[in-house]
Amino acid sequence: MTLGFYVQKLENGSNYLNSSDIQSYCQLESEQLTSQYPIFFARIVYHDYLLKNHQEVINYGQDQAPFSHKTLAYLRSEAWLTDFPPAFTLHEFKLNDFSSISYICPIGYKNQKPEYIQIITHKPLSESLQLYVKRSAMLLSKYADIYLGYGRQKTEIQLLEDILHRIGHQLRNSLGLIGLYAHNLCLGLEDSPWQEQATIIGESIQDLDTNLNELIDCGQSIKLRVKSQDLRSLVVESIKNLQPLINQKQLKILIPDTSTILKIDKLQMKQVIDNILSNAVHFSPNSGTITCSWQVFQDEVLIKISDQGPGLSQEDLQKVFTPFYSRRRGGTGLGLTIAKKIILDHQGSIWAQASSESGAQFSVILPRPRSGN
Numbered sequence: 223m224t225l226g227f228y229v230q231k232l233e234n235g236s237n238y239l240n241s242s243d244i245q246s247y248c249q250l251e252s253e254q255l256t257s258q259y260p261i262f263f264a265r266i267v268y269h270d271y272l273l274k275n276h277q278e279v280i281n282y283g284q285d286q287a288p289f290s291h292k293t294l295a296y297l298r299s300e301a302w303l304t305d306f307p308p309a310f311t312l313h314e315f316k317l318n319d320f321s322s323i324s325y326i327c328p329i330g331y332k333n334q335k336p337e338y339i340q341i342i343t344h345k346p347l348s349e350s351l352q353l354y355v356k357r358s359a360m361l362l363s364k365y366a367d368i369y370l371g372y373g374r375q376k377t378e379i380q381l382l383e384d385i386l387h388r389i390g391h392q393l394r395n396s397l398g399l400i401g402l403y404a405h406n407l408c409l410g411l412e413d414s415p416w417q418e419q420a421t422i423i424g425e426s427i428q429d430l431d432t433n434l435n436e437l438i439d440c441g442q443s444i445k446l447r448v449k450s451q452d453l454r455s456l457v458v459e460s461i462k463n464l465q466p467l468i469n470q471k472q473l474k475i476l477i478p479d480t481s482t483i484l485k486i487d488k489l490q491m492k493q494v495i496d497n498i499l500s501n502a503v504h505f506s507p508n509s510g511t512i513t514c515s516w517q518v519f520q521d522e523v524l525i526k527i528s529d530q531g532p533g534l535s536q537e538d539l540q541k542v543f544t545p546f547y548s549r550r551r552g553g554t555g556l557g558l559t560i561a562k563k564i565i566l567d568h569q570g571s572i573w574a575q576a577s578s579e580s581g582a583q584f585s586v587i588l589p590r591p592r593s594g595n
Contacts, residue, residue: 297317397427453516
């Protein structure tokens with residue numbers, strides 16, 4: 223039995239699960255169960271994180287007539303469920319007015335209600351079929367955990383999108399007003415030595431507006447431009463942009479000689495690397511070392527960037543990705559929030575921790591295309 227993910231491939235390369243996916247998976251599980259004699263009825267009760275309630279899937283064996291509404295109502299009432307056994311154990315339960323044998327295999331317990339597989343059979347199950355049912359419950363539990371993770375990720379992405387849009391539009395209004403005043407100054411300071419300063423202000427406003435548009439675009443997953451990119455080249459490019467500061471502090475940057483290919487939006491992922499490396503450079507002591515490393519696995523790559531700075535407090539670890547939280551003087555507190563949004567859009571994960579050699583360490587996991595994909 224394989225664990226199918228029913229992943230919907232979007233045009234931008236992202237993977238999302240929805241309620242129909244877990245329902246389809248449960249439907250397949252119930253069909254596989256009822257295809258095994260003597261099982262003629264299978265009922266799966268599970269909690270849907272996105273719908274925020276419990277759902278059920280019912281399937282009958284071949285030539286088995288559907289139960290009456292009264293019988294189904296009795297099963298759904300769970301009046302027969304006098305005890306809830308440990309997860310992934312198979313137990314027999316007596317059903318009123320049933321001569322057949324009923325089994326239940328618990329999956330979990332969500333929102334004060336049980337999740338389980340219920341089967342009804344013509345005769346007792348063999349040991350091999352009992353093991354089959356237990357394995358089905360375990361696979362369903364794993365799938366539900368994946369679905370729960372994607373559901374939470376989707377909620378978090380939506381929250382970050384709302385924050386970025388709200389911030390973006392508020393800043394755009396202020397920049398528009400400043401830009402108008404800068405333009406008026408240029409017109410009013412003709413032949414004045416101050417006109418050049420007013421022009422610089424106007425150009426800076428345009429640059430900020432461009433960055434703001436990128437910020438707002440970052441809040442829209444649909445705008446990911448995913449292509450195959452070399453990870454090491456991306457990191458080297460970020461290091462070059464920070465070279466003046468690196469030279470000023472006489473820092474040493476360590477990166478692996480090997481690389482790997484990722485399917486990512488280069489501009490957005492570079493923004494993530496830029497932000498983490500910029501923080502590492504800022505907090506590193508003079509003559510310190512910043513270490514970049516990555517481990518390549520079959521389906522993903524783990525990227526780590528660590529420094530030898532003052533490290534992260536417990537408060538930092540809890541708030542480091544929270545909007546407007548920053549320890550850098552003059553920092554906006556949005557850099558790591560945006561970085562997390564970008565990583566989530568790429569179906570990855572990012573977290574911070576205290577480095578084993580003092581300092582801070584940021585870790586990123588990103589999906590990696592298999593060979594031939």
